[in-house]
Amino acid sequence: MRVLQVMAGAEFGGAEAFFVRLVIGLHKAGLDQRVIIRKNEQRAQVLRDAGLEPVELSFGGLLDLKTPMMIKRELRTFRPQVVLTWMNRATSKMPSRRPSDLNYVLAARLGGYYNLKYYKKCDHLVGNTEDICDYLGKENWPQERIHYLPNFVAADHRPPAPxxxxxxxxxxxxxxxxxxxxxxxxxxxxxxxxxxxxxxxxxxxxxxxxxxxxxxxxxxxxxxxxxxxxxxxxxxxxxxxxxxxxxxxxxxxxxxxxxxxxxxxxxxxxxxxxxxxxxxxxxxxxxxxxxxxxxxxxxxxxxxxxxxxxxxxxxxxxxxxxxxxxxxxxxxxxxxxxxxxxxxx
Structure with missing residues (x-):
């Protein structure tokens, strides 16, 4: 199983922190992954320290044509079976799957009640709460293509901060x-x-x-x-x-x-x-x-x-x-x- 994950999030945030935890957890479980992130030195280093080499792209505005082009290149070289994008920007930067040599299933993970106009290319949507999944159903997204997958957090116990x-x-x-x-x-x-x-x-x-x-x-x-x-x-x-x-x-x-x-x-x-x-x-x-x-x-x-x-x-x-x-x-x-x-x- 080959999975490409794409995250264009902010410097800090709950979704961004969970993305890093999940990618590393999946890597430890043996999943063959390629990871594309918005340029972020600290996040990239954490991933490298865990044994992953992320691809860093700019994920700019409407005039940023290079990011979709570079994503398409990664799709053609890695040939994933599944692509998981995180939130609006990463999903909107996904290139068209035409021509047919780009053959993968596209899923997007939502951590909020986002406008679904960004997700028209997707085959499946993931909500990290049951309420978000209910929202997707109310927005007429097909029920069989809505999936509830919760977050996890690290349970490492550390000495208390002095x-x-x-x-x-x-x-x-x-x-x-x-x-x-x-x-x-x-x-x-x-x-x-x-x-x-x-x-x-x-x-x-x-x-x-x-x-x-x-x-x-x-x-x-x-x-x-x-x-x-x-x-x-x-x-x-x-x-x-x-x-x-x-x-x-x-x-x-x-x-x-x-x-x-x-x-x-x-x-x-x-x-x-x-x-x-x-x-x-x-x-x-x-x-x-x-x-x-x-x-x-x-x-x-x-x-x-x-x-x-x-x-x-x-x-x-x-x-x-x-x-x-x-x-x-x-x-x-x-x-x-x-x-x-x-x-x-």
Whole structure:
């Protein structure tokens, strides 16, 4: 089985991080792959370190004619049975399969509710949540060509990040949140909630356009001294190990991959009931759910977990069990291998 994967994503992001994990996982499982990525020195090096040699292309705008030409060259030399593209840009850059010497099955993986005008060339679509698959059906994509394949996250346990390097007192409670500093992630709601969570420190790992507004809000509410804004980090397992609670406050979250990451690291989770977390979490069993944009309710749930070690332990244990049932690397990699074989036959 020969599979070509094409990713033209941003420098950082959940889909981009999962792409790297999946490609490496499939490589370890023995799949014959060729990988095309948007030029990204760090991502390319991670793939090389894992034993893969990616093809780096520009994936520019409408006037970028070289990228489709180079993709066509890779198709003709590698002759894949299946091509998996990731999101809009990579899919839109795929060349026509005419002439007939380009004979492969084209699938695209969607991590959101994207406009299907970019996917007209595709034979199959993959959603990483059941809700995205439902959306594809409602958009009149044929049901037999819709496939649900979840993400997985690494479960490597690492020593906790030292509190002194984060400038957090050893005896204080540490809340962790992750993601792009974007309005959809609702970090402003979490900062408002922090004003009602005495003594705890909030660590935000991520970067984005809302940073200045979030810092101003924290200053206005008097909680800026208890917030650590770290930017993008490559030590998420260490940060998870250091925290007492993980919070996902999103307004819009199709999957909630960060919830799975927290479960994999045995951490209790509080999240808002946006689509992804609400589909993952059974409230009161493997996490606590609160209404979107309700800072007082979010603060109440956070305080409840931070003040009750038994509850925190029970939520963490149930979350880990949920992870082991559905979201391990071995399980998800095998599902992708079965999917490639199914659509290629």
């Amino acid at each position: 509190r002194n390097k984060l400038h957090i007192p050893e005896r204080s409670k540490m809340i962790l949140t992750l993601g792009r500093l974007h309005a959809n992630k609702a970090f402003d709601t979490l900062i408002r909630a922090l004003a009602h969570v005495p003594d705890a420190y909030l660590v935000i790992a991520g970067e984005g356009p809302e940073r200045e507004a979030l810092e101003s809000l924290a200053q206005e509410l008097g909680v800026r001294p208890r917030i650590r804004m770290l930017g993008w980090r490559d030590d998420v397992p260490e940060l998870m190990a250091a925290c007492d609670l993980f919070v996902c406050p999103s307004r819009h979250e199709p999957l909630g991959n960060v919830v799975i990451e927290a479960w994999a690291q045995d951490r209790p989770v509080v999240a808002t009931d946006s689509v992804g977390p609400a589909a993952l979490i059974k409230d009161g069993v493997d996490g606590l759910l609160t209404p979107v944009d309700d800072a007082p309710a979010l603060a109440k749930a956070i305080n409840r977990v931070l003040k009750d070690d038994v509850l925190a332990g029970d939520l963490a244990q149930a979350g880990r069990q949920h992870y082991e049932r559905k979201f391990t690397e071995q399980m998800v990699v095998q599902r992708y291998l079965d999917f490639f074989q199914e659509i290629a036959d």
